[in-house]
Amino acid sequence: MTDFLQYLQxxxxxxxxxxxxxxxxxxxxxxxxxxxxxxxxxxxxxGLIPGAMHCPRGSLEFRISANSExxxxxxxxxxxxxxxxxxxxxxxxxxxxxxxxxxxxxxxxRGGMIAWVKAGGAVERWTGx
Numbered sequence: 001m002t003d004f005l006q007y008l009q010x011x012x013x014x015x016x017x018x019x020x021x022x023x024x025x026x027x028x029x030x031x032x033x034x035x036x037x038x039x040x041x042x043x044x045x046x047g048l049i050p051g052a053m054h055c056p057r058g059s060l061e062f063r064i065s066a067n068s069e070x071x072x073x074x075x076x077x078x079x080x081x082x083x084x085x086x087x088x089x090x091x092x093x094x095x096x097x098x099x100x101x102x103x104x105x106x107x108x109x110r111g112g113m114i115a116w117v118k119a120g121g122a123v124e125r126w127t128g129x
Contacts, residue, residue, distance in 0.1 A: 008092050015095045016107035018082065020119035023109045026082055027051075027121070033078035037085045037094050038113070043126035049084070049116060050124045057090045064101050080105035088112040 018026070026032045027049065034052035036043065043054060053074045055063050062070035075081075081103060083091040091108035098106045109115060117123060 008089060011096045012092050015092065015099060017092075017110045018107045019110055020115035020121065023082055023084075023116060024119055024121055026080070029080075031079040033074060033081050035074075035081055035083045035094075036113075037083055037090050040126075040128065042086060043128065046086075046113060047123040048126050049113075050122050052084075054126070054128055057085070057094055060094050060097060061101065064098055064103055075103060080107075082107055082109060084109040084116065085112045087114060 023034075027034065034049050036048045036052045036054050037057045037060065038046075038048075038054075039056055040054075048054065053072070055072070055074075059070065062068045063072040064075045065071055066076070081098065083094045083098070083106065085091045085094075088108065088111050091112060095106050095108040111118075
């Protein structure tokens with residue numbers, strides 16, 4: 001059996017990782033979609049990056065796949081995607097999955113929302129369910 005941290009390391013070598021300061025620059029672009037993978041309770045407590053789509057990690061594959069009844073048009077509306085979670089582990093898994101599903105130009109923020117906030121990134125209150 002493979003250790004989880006070793007597994008994350010092996011996956012992270014196959015995906016694009018960006019630093020929070022680079023994500024801040026990407027956030028200014030209109031052709032880049034940010035995807036928040038955290039659960040609702042985390043968003044209620046800590047907010048989210050302005051303009052980000054909330055897509056819990058557990059529903060990502062369904063939302064990306066065009067032939068899924070749960071597909072969301074958000075995943076066809078941008079040229080590039082930036083995924084994030086709290087610390088960056090779920091976003092490693094999600095980025096790898098999205099890449100394997102054919103989503104173009106996908107990356108994740110090293111350190112997740114915590115790194116975003118430390119870098120001075122804006123946060124908005126989440127009012128979703």
